[in-house]
Amino acid sequence: xxxxxxxxxxxxxxNVIFKLSSDSHVKNALGIKVEKIxxxxxxxxxxxxxxxxxxxxxxxxxxEENEIIGLTTLKHINYxxxxxxxxxxxxxxxxxxxxxxxxxxxxx
Numbered sequence: 099x100x101x102x103x104x105x106x107x108x109x110x111x112x113n114v115i116f117k118l119s120s121d122s123h124v125k126n127a128l129g130i131k132v133e134k135i136x137x138x139x140x141x142x143x144x145x146x147x148x149x150x151x152x153x154x155x156x157x158x159x160x161x162e163e164n165e166i167i168g169l170t171t172l173k174h175i176n177y178x179x180x181x182x183x184x185x186x187x188x189x190x191x192x193x194x195x196x197x198x199x200x201x202x203x204x205x206x
Contacts (some may be wrong), residue, residue, distance in 0.1 A: 105157060
């Protein structure tokens with residue numbers, strides 16, 4: 099199994115996240131429209147605010163080489179029932195290598 103670390107979202111890494119999410123494989127899988135860095139910055143600001151409001155919890159997935167490789171998010175969090183939905187995506191070069199499973203295990 100791969101080793102990953104989950105770290106809080108940070109606008110300083112918007113360029114890395116933009117590059118990963120701009121790949122056509124990722125965009126098509128997610129059904130998103132990422133055309134410019136401002137789109138990614140707006141998403142990051144939204145996700146950070148959602149966390150501040152305790153509606154979701156997003157983290158950057160960092161691999162063993164200290165590279166940001168994707169994002170994972172707990173959404174629709176129900177604190178009373180201890181339930182949520184999980185969503186994650188990885189940059190295309192990291193697909194099929196066990197990173198998504200490792201990130202999910204880190205979440206829990």
